[in-house]
Amino acid sequence: MSDNKTYLNYKDYQLEDFLADEFFIEWVKTPNENNKHFWEKWLSEHPEKRQIVLKASQIIRSIQYSKRVDLSDSNYVRIFENVIRQTPSAEASFGSKTSRMRKWLFSFRQIAAVLIIGVSLWYFWSLGQKERVLPVEEITTSEIVQRTTPKGQKATFILEDGTKIFLNSNSQIRFPKKFEKESRQVTLKGEAFFEVAEEERPFIVQTADIEVEVLGTSFNVKESEEGLLSVALVTGKVRIDDQKGNRLMLAPNEMMVFDQFGEFRKTGFDPLEMTGWKDKKLVFNKNDILEVKYRLENWYGVEITIKGKFPNNWSYSGIYQDETLENVLLGLSRATDLTFSLKDKKVEIAYQ
Amino acid sequence: MNNKPYPNYSKLEVVHRHQEIIKIFESKSDSEIWLAFNASDEMAFNYLFRIYTPQLFKYGCQFQVGEEMVQDAIQNLFIYLRGKRGSLSPVASIKAYLFKSLQYELIKLIKKDKNKIMISSDELEANFPIEISIENSIIDSEEKQEQLINLNIAIKKLSSRQRQAILLLYEDGLSYKDIAEIMEFSEVKSARKLIYRALDALRVNMGIDKKKK
Known part of the structure; x- marks a missing residue:
């Protein structure tokens, strides 16, 4: 299996390609509107792939933890209560931070020795693979x-x-x-x-x-x-x-x-x-004053100064189709408690 | 302690309360929930606890340690996280972060356990056993039954790391990025390759020919 394989289209997918595809697995394990829409449509266009898709989904579904344990309610509540009661103060946990880190690193060294062989093998194996070179x-x-x-x-x-x-x-x-x-x-x-x-x-x-x-x-x-x-x-x-x-x-x-x-x-x-911007629609959707300022500056190429303190819950929603800056500012001032002045390319907005 | 934050909550009350909270947080992204938790939002904590404790328990039990040790590790993990509130780093995938942290907590407990001085490679190899579940609907033909038997044999030949990666991908629905984080790969590519290799081995052991493309 080379790196290139993942660039294939779904129609070229073999069994193991489906088995490794996140989007396919998502559909098998947690179907939702989006993935269902795509895969059902795709399957109807590629009926010859039905068999292989069925096989792949059976394999994905049949692989499970063999230890299927559930936490009992009483243990759940016991852990919850213990956590709530034993939460250390912020200072205490802060003080032990370094020793904690050291312990983690230390204990990991033992396991790392076992894993390092596996990791380096993968690494060398990957070196041998043809990398996709972008033709820049x-x-x-x-x-x-x-x-x-x-x-x-x-x-x-x-x-x-x-x-x-x-x-x-x-x-x-x-x-x-x-x-x-x-x-x-x-x-x-x-x-x-x-x-x-x-x-x-x-x-x-x-x-x-x-x-x-x-x-x-x-x-x-x-x-x-x-x-x-x-x-x-x-x-x-x-x-x-x-x-x-x-x-x-x-x-x-x-x-x-x-x-x-x-x-x-x-x-x-x-x-x-x-995407409204491409149709000349300037859209505000519960934007705060800084977002409004940023949008207007980019949209009209002006410089905006904010005067006064806007309340934290201030927000503005509205849609303008191909409007002049003055009209947008008028709309803003009517809907919310602000005043504006417009001179050349400079705008001042103030909260009343 | 005079001010117990949760005095005499009955079992049912705790479980019910947590179910209510789920509705509020369900639509939020992981990073939003984590931010709320970091800001000491108790509802966010309750949500994390409710959603992830059962999953953490199931996952922890795949390491060949006792169920009690897994419960202790979960408890220690949440105590630690609550203590660190206010200075937690952003987290993109809560599940991956918690799974990884649970592993740390388990290793700490294993090290404390006087009976276990070191984890042997044999013990590591026993982690993450896989079971092939047989749904009634899919063994309607002999061919399919044979396929399942072959799959069972093929699975047995995988390493525990390969099994772990495949279970995280299929059972826990995690992304390659999350799997790389949990399995301590610095690159996502490595997680991808671990799984490709495992799937290739499955295919070979199941006797399915690789078709020419």
């Missing part, structure tokens, strides 16, 4: 196009393969004038919405930290100022490979958010809120 360097022969949008401006363009890209304000995208034979690759900073033209070559979006490979059609990629990166899928299917080697699949209406530490979580999202 080869692109130099072909001309690279770079598009940058300042704050207050958005851009839409169509690539040579028919893919449509909506580039949000304060963003940058780079792509070759002519894509390679093997893959279509673009590099993104900021936020963009992609409507990918379907064809055989994979479409790959590279950001500083992750790589998004498209198996389907439309999705939104966003790097926020706070260091959060999100990929939201509208239709089709995307696969995300992060720097740590994690591989994640997204189904429609799912969004993956990565923080600056590379930790990630999957959530749902409001399509209007996430």
Whole structure:
């Protein structure tokens, strides 16, 4: 089994590929709307795979802990009460922190000796495998196009393969004038919405930290100022490979958010809120004043100063379709207790 | 102690209270719940306890130690975590973090146990026994029955680490990233490879040919 195998399409999957696929296992063990929708559809399109899928799901379901023990209610309550009563004060546990760490490390050394052989074998084995090389360097022969949008401006363009890209304000995208034979690759900073033209070559979006490979059609990629990166899928299917080697699949209406530490979580999202910007819809959904400020600055390319102290529970929701900044500010001031002044590219917002 | 936070709670009350709390936290992400717990939110603690104690118990018992030791380890783990509230680092996957921490607590208890001086490799090898469950619906043909028997034989040939990884993937529904964290791999790739290897071994031992792609 080489590393390349995991890049195969599901239609090329053999038994062990299904057995190792997180998205497939999720469907077998915890079916939900998203995975059911995908797999049932996929199976109806690939009836020849029914047999192998059935076999794989039987194996997955039949493998269980052989020690099936349950904690009795009385033990559950006993542990709970003991925990509540014995919680040490913060100072006490802080003082013992180092000795505790040392104990962990020490005890792990014994086990490490047993495991190290196994780990190094895997390591050498992996060295022998062909790594997937991204064709970044080869692109130099072909001309690279770079598009940058300042704050207050958005851009839409169509690539040579028919893919449509909506580039949000304060963003940058780079792509070759002519894509390679093997893959279509673009590099993104900021936020963009992609409507990918379907064809055989994979479409790959590279950001500083992750790589998004498209198996389907439309999705939104966003790097926020706070260091959060999100990929939201509208239709089709995307696969995300992060720097740590994690591989994640997204189904429609799912969004993956990565923080600056590379930790990630999957959530749902409001399509209007996430992708409304490409249709010139400025959407606020219970945003606090700093988020409102940040959005308006990017949207209109202005500088905003906040005066006065906004209450902690202040939030604003509203949708504006292709509106002027003045109208948005008027809307804001009517809905909440604030006043504004607008001069050139400078805005002052004050809480009354 | 004059102010017992939970005086004379009956068994039923504790269990019922915890069920109510589940509803509140169910829709929150792991990192949100962890933040709440770190901020000393008692409901968050109750939620963690309710959801993860049974799972931790089941998982801990797969190491060949007594059930009482597993219970002690769970107790120590939660006491430790409650004591550290306010200075806990962010956690992306609570389950992976707790499973890993339970292993530490178990090792500490094993070391304290005077009867056990060291964990032998044979003992480690006995960890994570797998059972092939036979559902009535799937042994409707002789061929399938044979397949199950073969699977049983194939499973027996896996190492305990391979069994552990496969059980974490199938039984506990954990991701490769979580498995790597629990099994102390620095790279997710290594967890992936451990499982690929195990599945490949299963395939070979079950006599299924690898088809040309």
